[in-house]
Amino acid sequence: MKIKRQAISLDDLDWKILQALQENAKQTYSETGRLLNVAHSTVYERIKKMEEHGIIKKYTTVVNLEGAGMKYITAVMTIITDPKESENVAEKLSKFNNVLEVYTSLSEELLIIAKVIAEDQSELHSFIAHSVAPLPGVLRIRTSIITKKHKEEGFPVGPNLNISKEG
Amino acid sequence: MESASRILRKVLREEAFYFFSSIGNYIGENAASLEEFSEKIKEVNSRSLEFHLYRGDFEKWVDEVLGDAELAGRIKELRNRKLVRDDLQDQLYLTVLKRCNELKTGLPQSV
Numbered sequence: 034m035k036i037k038r039q040a041i042s043l044d045d046l047d048w049k050i051l052q053a054l055q056e057n058a059k060q061t062y063s064e065t066g067r068l069l070n071v072a073h074s075t076v077y078e079r080i081k082k083m084e085e086h087g088i089i090k091k092y093t094t095v096v097n098l099e100g101a102g103m104k105y106i107t108a109v110m111t112i113i114t115d116p117k118e119s120e121n122v123a124e125k126l127s128k129f130n131n132v133l134e135v136y137t138s139l140s141e142e143l144l145i146i147a148k149v150i151a152e153d154q155s156e157l158h159s160f161i162a163h164s165v166a167p168l169p170g171v172l173r174i175r176t177s178i179i180t181k182k183h184k185e186e187g188f189p190v191g192p193n194l195n196i197s198k199e200g
Numbered sequence: 201m202e203s204a205s206r207i208l209r210k211v212l213r214e215e216a217f218y219f220f221s222s223i224g225n226y227i228g229e230n231a232a233s234l235e236e237f238s239e240k241i242k243e244v245n246s247r248s249l250e251f252h253l254y255r256g257d258f259e260k261w262v263d264e265v266l267g268d269a270e271l272a273g274r275i276k277e278l279r280n281r282k283l284v285r286d287d288l289q290d291q292l293y294l295t296v297l298k299r300c301n302e303l304k305t306g307l308p309q310s311v
Contacts, residue, residue: 108224158223166218166226193269 041086046071050079051089051190058092106149108157108180110147110165113191118170119143125168154178204303207268208234217261219248234266234303238296246289253288254280271299 043051046069053065062073062080083089087137098105119137123145127135134148153155155197162173213226214233229238241249252258256279269278274295283291299310 110224113228154223158220161224161226162218162220163214166230167214167216169213171226173228174224174226178223 040084041088043083045074045089046075047079047088047100047193048081050076052185054080054195055190057189087107090168105159106154107148107150107182109173109177110145110161111177111178112147112148112165112171113142113173113175114145115170115172116143118168122168122170126165129160162182207266207271208303209266209298210236211236211265215265217258217265220251221245221248234262234268234271234296234300238293238300240303241289241293241296249286249288249292251261253283253292258292268299268303271296274299297303 049069050065053060053068060068062076065076066073078088112122112126123135123137125146126132126147129149131151132147132149136142136146137145149157149160151160157176159179161176165171166174210233213230213232215238217240219227219229219295221227221229227244229240229248231274245246251273256276259272259275259279262268262275275292278288278291278295281291
C-alpha cells in the first residue's frame with residue numbers, strides 16, 4: 034500500500050509529532066518537545082507547517098456516548114445503486130447527520146457502504162425506508178447492525194506502514 | 201372519507217411503499233399507487249409481506265398516505281388472522297385487488 038503524499042515531504046520528526054498528537058492532541062508544545070527531545074519552538078513550527086499544508090486536518094474529540102448516557106445502535110448499510118446515480122446517492126447520504134461515513138466500492142456491482150447510527154432498530158428502519166430507499170438510483174439495500182466493536186482506530190501515521198504486522 | 205380517485209392516485213416516490221425483507225434490508229421493489237401495490241404483492245417474497253404485515257406497515261401506509269381507512273381496516277383484520285406464507289400472499293392480494301375494483305367502479309363488491 035502506498036501513502037498518497039501531500040505537497041510537502043515529512044521527516045522523521047514530523048511523523049513522531051503526528052504520532053504523539055494522535056495519542057493525545059491536547060498535549061502542549063513543551064510536552065511534545067520533552068517527549069521527543071526537541072525544543073517546543075521546533076514542535077510549534079512543525080505543527081504550524083503541517084496545519085498550513087493540510088497534513089493536520091483538524092483536532093477533534095472522541096466522545097464516549099455510552100458514558101454520556103446515550104443509547105444508540107450502529108449499522109453498516111451496503112447500498113447497490115444504478116452506476117449513473119451512484120455519486121448523487123453518496124452525496125445525498127453524506128448530508129445526513131446520522132450517517133457517519135460514506136464510501137463507494139466497486140465489486141461485481143457498484144456499491145455504497147455507509148455507517149449509520151440510530152436510537153434503536155425502529156428508528157434505523159424508518160430512516161432507511163423513508164430517507165434512503167427513495168433516493169433515485171437506489172436498487173437494493175443490505176443492512177448489518179453492529180453488535181460488538183472489537184477495534185476502532187484512526188489511520189496509523191508513520192513513514193513506513195507495516196499493515197500486516199501485529200501491534 | 202377520501203374520494204376514490206384520490207386513493208387510486210400515484211404518489212410521490214418519497215411517499216411510495218418500499219418493500220423490505222427485514223430491518224434495513226430493502227429488496228428493490230416499491231409501489232407508488234394502490235394498483236402497483238396489488239401487483240407487487242404477487243411478486244415479492246412472502247417473507248417480506250410477513251415482515252410488513254406484522255409491523256403494521258401496510259395498514260399505516262394505506263391509511264396515512266393513500267387515505268383509505270376502509271382498506272387499512274381490512275388489512276388489519278388479515279393481520280389478526282395470523283396468516284403466513286402463501287395464504288397471506290393470496291389473501292392480501294385478493295383483499296387489495298377487491299378494494300381496487302370497488303374504488304374503480306364505485307361499488308362495494310361481494311367476496
